[in-house]
Amino acid sequence: MLLSIFPWLKAFHIIFVITWFAGLFYLPRLFVHHAMTDDQATKQRFKIMERKLYRFTSPSMALTIVFGTLLLVANWSAYVTAGWFYAKLLLIILLIIYHVWCGRIAKAFANDSNTKSHVWYRWFNEAPVLALFAIVILVVVKPF
8 A cells, every 4th residue: 555655755755855955955044144144124034034934944854754754664675774774864863953953043043142153154054965965865876
């Protein structure tokens, strides 16, 4: 039964991966600009944007995990022996930590207690890009 809906599970998994990564790419970019501004009206606007984007991105993360788990259950025997899958799983765990960290940063900005510079956020912004490259290569190439 589950194998017959496997293409649907995969399609929804990919859709939610894309929406999750859209948030992971854009939210830290908002932090860069927020850290650069001194204008109170602009800071307020960034606070609203960050809060709304994080609230949009969080369900995308959850649904990515749900559909990914269903894919795993549907084809357990193929994944359990694949080394690349465990590397991907580690990267996913790190992305979840990164996502939660973004939420804490958004809260710090909301409370006007940010202590990091825009330069730090520029570097912070690169982590999901590197993770995406690695995950796509692991899934498509299956190097080990």
